[in-house]
Amino acid sequence: MDSMWVVIHLARGQSGAERVRNRLADEGFMVRLRAVYKSLPAQDNTYEVAVLKSEATEAREVLMESGMELS
Secondary structure: OOOOEEEEEEEEHHHHHHHHHHHHHHOOOOEEEEEOOOOOOHHHOEEEEEEEHHHHHHHHHHHHHHOOOOO
């Protein structure tokens, strides 16, 4: 992943990752998702949620306020 991006969260399953992405996108953050394991189906995989490095602290705060920090 590009050095401009930093992983701020690990989400279980594609639907969980998309919930986190949608919450951050609603707040105006650019978000990238990446499956951790290549051989697992989407619903069983773990996903890295990454945002721009310059926005990482603020994005983490949004997740904490939303109760999503321990997905």
